[in-house]
Amino acid sequence: MKSYIEPEFIVERDDQKCIRCKVCINQCTYDTHYYDPEDDVIRSRDENCVNCHRCVVFCPTKAITIKRNTTRYTENWHWTQEVITAIKKQAESGGVILTGMGCDKPHYTYWDKILLNASQVTNPSIDPLREPMELRTFLGPKPDKLELELENGDVVLKTKLSPQLCVETPILFAAMSYGAVSFNVHLALARAAAQFGTLMNTGEGGLDKRLYKYGDHIIVQVASGRFGVSLDYLNVGAAIEIKIGQGAKPGIGGHLPGEKVTVEISRTRMIPVGTDALSPAPHHDIYSIEDLHQLIYALKEATDYIKPVGVKIAAVHNSAAIASGMVRAGADFIVLDGVRGSTGAAPKVIRDNVGIPIELALASVDQRLREEGIRNKTSIIVSGGIRGSADIVKAIALGADAVYIGTAALVAIGCTLCQKCYTGKCPWGIATTDPWISKRVNPDIAARRLVNLLQAWSLEIKEMMGGMGINSIESLRGNRSQLRGVGLTDTELKILGIKMAGE
Amino acid sequence: MNFTTLLNNPYNDDKVIDACGLFGMMDLTGRCFGSKDPIKAISNMRERGNGLGGGFAIYGLYPEHKDDYAFHIMYLNTEAKEKVERLLSQNFDVVEAEEMPTNPKANVWNPPLIWRYFLQPKKSAVKGQQDDEYVFYNVMRINTESDGAFVFSSGKNMGVFKGVGFPEDIAEYFCLDEYEGYLWVCHGRFPTNTPGWWGGAHPFSILDWVVVHNGELSSYGANRRFLEMYGYHCTMQTDTEVMVYALDLLVRRHKLPMEVAAKILAPPLWIEIDTMEPSKKEVYTALRQCYGSLLMNGPFTIIAARTGEMIGLTDRIKLRPLTAGIKGDLLFLSSEESAIRAVAPNLDKVWSPRGGELVIGRLKTIRAPEIVAPEVGRSRAI
Ligand code: SF4
Ligand code: SF4
Numbered sequence: 060m061k062s063y064i065e066p067e068f069i070v071e072r073d074d075q076k077c078i079r080c081k082v083c084i085n086q087c088t089y090d091t092h093y094y095d096p097e098d099d100v101i102r103s104r105d106e107n108c109v110n111c112h113r114c115v116v117f118c119p120t121k122a123i124t125i126k127r128n129t130t131r132y133t134e135n136w137h138w139t140q141e142v143i144t145a146i147k148k149q150a151e152s153g154g155v156i157l158t159g160m161g162c163d164k165p166h167y168t169y170w171d172k173i174l175l176n177a178s179q180v181t182n183p184s185i186d187p188l189r190e191p192m193e194l195r196t197f198l199g200p201k202p203d204k205l206e207l208e209l210e211n212g213d214v215v216l217k218t219k220l221s222p223q224l225c226v227e228t229p230i231l232f233a234a235m236s237y238g239a240v241s242f243n244v245h246l247a248l249a250r251a252a253a254q255f256g257t258l259m260n261t262g263e264g265g266l267d268k269r270l271y272k273y274g275d276h277i278i279v280q281v282a283s284g285r286f287g288v289s290l291d292y293l294n295v296g297a298a299i300e301i302k303i304g305q306g307a308k309p310g311i312g313g314h315l316p317g318e319k320v321t322v323e324i325s326r327t328r329m330i331p332v333g334t335d336a337l338s339p340a341p342h343h344d345i346y347s348i349e350d351l352h353q354l355i356y357a358l359k360e361a362t363d364y365i366k367p368v369g370v371k372i373a374a375v376h377n378s379a380a381i382a383s384g385m386v387r388a389g390a391d392f393i394v395l396d397g398v399r400g401s402t403g404a405a406p407k408v409i410r411d412n413v414g415i416p417i418e419l420a421l422a423s424v425d426q427r428l429r430e431e432g433i434r435n436k437t438s439i440i441v442s443g444g445i446r447g448s449a450d451i452v453k454a455i456a457l458g459a460d461a462v463y464i465g466t467a468a469l470v471a472i473g474c475t476l477c478q479k480c481y482t483g484k485c486p487w488g489i490a491t492t493d494p495w496i497s498k499r500v501n502p503d504i505a506a507r508r509l510v511n512l513l514q515a516w517s518l519e520i521k522e523m524m525g526g527m528g529i530n531s532i533e534s535l536r537g538n539r540s541q542l543r544g545v546g547l548t549d550t551e552l553k554i555l556g557i558k559m560a561g562e
Numbered sequence: 563m564n565f566t567t568l569l570n571n572p573y574n575d576d577k578v579i580d581a582c583g584l585f586g587m588m589d590l591t592g593r594c595f596g597s598k599d600p601i602k603a604i605s606n607m608r609e610r611g612n613g614l615g616g617g618f619a620i621y622g623l624y625p626e627h628k629d630d631y632a633f634h635i636m637y638l639n640t641e642a643k644e645k646v647e648r649l650l651s652q653n654f655d656v657v658e659a660e661e662m663p664t665n666p667k668a669n670v671w672n673p674p675l676i677w678r679y680f681l682q683p684k685k686s687a688v689k690g691q692q693d694d695e696y697v698f699y700n701v702m703r704i705n706t707e708s709d710g711a712f713v714f715s716s717g718k719n720m721g722v723f724k725g726v727g728f729p730e731d732i733a734e735y736f737c738l739d740e741y742e743g744y745l746w747v748c749h750g751r752f753p754t755n756t757p758g759w760w761g762g763a764h765p766f767s768i769l770d771w772v773v774v775h776n777g778e779l780s781s782y783g784a785n786r787r788f789l790e791m792y793g794y795h796c797t798m799q800t801d802t803e804v805m806v807y808a809l810d811l812l813v814r815r816h817k818l819p820m821e822v823a824a825k826i827l828a829p830p831l832w833i834e835i836d837t838m839e840p841s842k843k844e845v846y847t848a849l850r851q852c853y854g855s856l857l858m859n860g861p862f863t864i865i866a867a868r869t870g871e872m873i874g875l876t877d878r879i880k881l882r883p884l885t886a887g888i889k890g891d892l893l894f895l896s897s898e899e900s901a902i903r904a905v906a907p908n909l910d911k912v913w914s915p916r917g918g919e920l921v922i923g924r925l926k927t928i929r930a931p932e933i934v935a936p937e938v939g940r941s942r943a944i
Contacts, residue, residue, distance in 0.1 A: 205848060205853070429791050528778075
């Protein structure tokens with residue numbers, strides 16, 4: 060069938076600059092570039108280009124520019140280019156349209172409608188270059204009160220706290236499975252987490268034995284497919300996270316195509332080489348909150364109650380009520396993943412239309428847990444499109460204990476959000492299991508880039524806290540007085556629990 | 563609280579910001595003394611106030627009613643008074659009720675009607691609850707439910723007097739020269755961003771607790787939302803209010819020693835905690851894990867008191883001043899040494915406590931050097 064789909068991008072090459080080194084040909088995993096020996100020129104197949112910028116960055120003479128194809132269908136606000144292209148694609152393929160990374164639709168990003176406070180005369184700002192700023196965060200349930208006793212004049216703690224995770228910055232690396240991303244990415248995340256004093260999350264694909272030595276800085280995930288879940292796996296992590304839902308695809312299971320299941324992936328996931336790894340949409344042993352309670356306690360029992368067990372859900376309409384149930388079922392931390400959450404592969408229609416913004420989910424969950432008097436019994440981690448330190452500060456002021464970053468971590472490694480992760484041919488060597496392409500991520504360099512990002516954002520968080528006259532992150536947590544909304548309706552302000560700017 | 567918008571807080575500011583002068587004076591033997599020295603000392607720091615708030619708390623005030631809860635209530639309208647008095651007579655045995663004696667000639671601004679009641683919880687109503695908890699519940703109820711009334715003092719054998727004016731004007735208005743106590747806490751207010759209003763003046767008080775404060779808490783939102791989970795409603799919309807509720811929660815309800823509570827409000831930095839010996843580190847870590855939301859961030863100095871005890875505390879990086887002095891059996895705490903010297907020129911000892919260092923005076927226990935509370939977890943008597 061002749062395809063009616065036109066190229067999205069046009070590759071332009073300055074022939075004067077091009078030295079025919081063929082780097083672009085080697086770098087492009089989509090066969091966009093080719094050499095024409097007759098004319099001794101490099102040409103491009105524009106229809107293959109995904110705008111990943113790999114060739115742009117690696118071309119030694121900076122000869123390549125990629126432009127959006129300006130040929131458009133007749134302008135129509137309702138029948139947009141995207142809609143028409145999607146219909147044509149489906150008319151040609153008969154299938155679900157897949158995509159990678161997070162929702163790119165112009166739903167509100169509430170972070171951009173929230174502004175922060177700053178100290179002025181009566182409450183001086185604190186200079187983080189001269190004064191200490193504390194970002195250390197503990198994740199896990201806290202008792203409502205502490206019992207202390209005096210023994211021979213010493214104060215002795217009688218209350219035994221539940222296991223806590225200690226992170227030196229409120230930023231953790233989100234769940235990205237080995238299989239969805241390459242081993243080198245996992246290694247870089249683990250190393251960076253260990254070096255900075257935070258945590259990475261295995262995602263649902265298990266943990267390669269080579270990474271067991273970083274176990275103190277790893278949250279191991281238990282998802283519906285139970286891939287890679289063994290007693291060793293559970294015991295090696297600092298915490299366990301049960302994944303119920305994911306922001307990019309609430310209510311949808313996972314699918315790692317057989318081609319991506321290499322020998323190493325098969326060993327880690329504990330499935331045969333070349334078989335599709337299908338994680339079902341529901342856990343087939345969880346059909347109620349009591350079932351979740353049983354799984355939480357089964358995992359706690361299996362690991363001697365020495366590590367926190369959390370539960371991750373996608374932010375949806377009734378997140379607050381669900382979160383309350385999760386806490387009562389024993390979740391030591393809860394993870395809320397908003398509509399901007401990313402993925403290696405999801406049906407585009409789900410990614411773009413299911414879920415709610417994380418800002419609203421967080422605000423209502425934190426408020427609900429407080430009203431029920433159970434906020435201490437859990438920590439809240441939010442994720443789903445956290446783009447920078449300002450988003451993090453606003454999230455913590457709204458009520459989060461910490462955030463997970465996924466997309467941002469990948470961008471630090473090189474990802475350009477081309478949204479083609481599901482092809483397994485990520486030109487940056489990130490979302491792939493192809494051994495040849497995977498080598499593009501040098502774990503040493505990637506870890507350094509990740510540590511730099513954590514450091515940069517932590518410094519910025521300290522600057523913002525200092526500007527608000529706060530020198531310890533616990534005084535920011537849930538401190539909604541430090542936030543004001545701009546351009547929001549009364550209902551939005553009410554849900555966010557913040558005042559309008561000027562109030 | 564709706565009435566805060568009625569006439570005294572027309573801009574409905576969500577928190578009232580203060581600079582302020584603080585002064586506290588306690589006779590550690592429990593001997594009662596009059597208002598002369600406290601008024602002289604606080605007036606000496608006149609430039610720390612601007613006439614928009616002054617207040618006093620006195621302990622050992624009502625010996626003839628020492629077992630009754632003494633409620634001081636401000637009324638902004640007569641309906642509020644009727645409503646509150648109905649509630650009081652339903653839930654308490656009213657031992658005595660009278661309008662607060664005042665001097666109308668004093669230079670104060672727009673005083674509300676102020677009454678005082680000596681109360682006993684109705685035994686039939688208390689039902690297993692502790693008296694303090696019962697009184698606490700009723701105070702919260704009056705402050706949240708009755709538009710135009712609030713209880714600004716509710717302890718036994720102590721009382722708060724406060725309003726809009728310079729401290730000496732407030733003292734004159736409430737005829738404080740007629741009272742005696744063994745512990746006086748005084749406050750002269752400089753609300754920089756708001757007009758003063760009677761409810762917003764210091765001290766803030768719940769049950770036996772009193773706090774005067776200089777500073778502004780940038781952690782207010784976090785503190786308030788944490789306290790709300792324990793039934794504390796911050797109706798005065800003033801950041802000092804969270805301080806008094808935090809002390810009540812930690813010391814009265816959770817039964818933590820005062821020294822420990824101070825380490826929650828102004829904890830050591832993690833770099834200090836990390837170098838502590840293991841058992842001490844465990845205690846400090848647990849305190850921050852559990853009570854991190856009560857860390858008071860931003861500049862503050864407080865003088866707080868309860869029966870038999872006066873404390874001084876600043877934030878951990880000491881953004882506001884505090885001076886302590888001792889003369890014989892008297893312990894002084896003040897924003898400025900000059901205020902102490904004004905009433906006790908020759909001090910036995912005078913010092914400036916470090917940031918986060920608790921100064922504590924207890925009836926009949928101390929001698930001078932021990933008055934700075936030892937570190938929590940170190941061998942010592944509490
Ligand atoms: S990488 Fe650049 S210089 Fe090399 S062949 Fe491609 S366009 Fe030419
Ligand atoms: S991970 Fe790779 S494939 Fe996925 S969006 Fe980023 S660059 Fe594209």
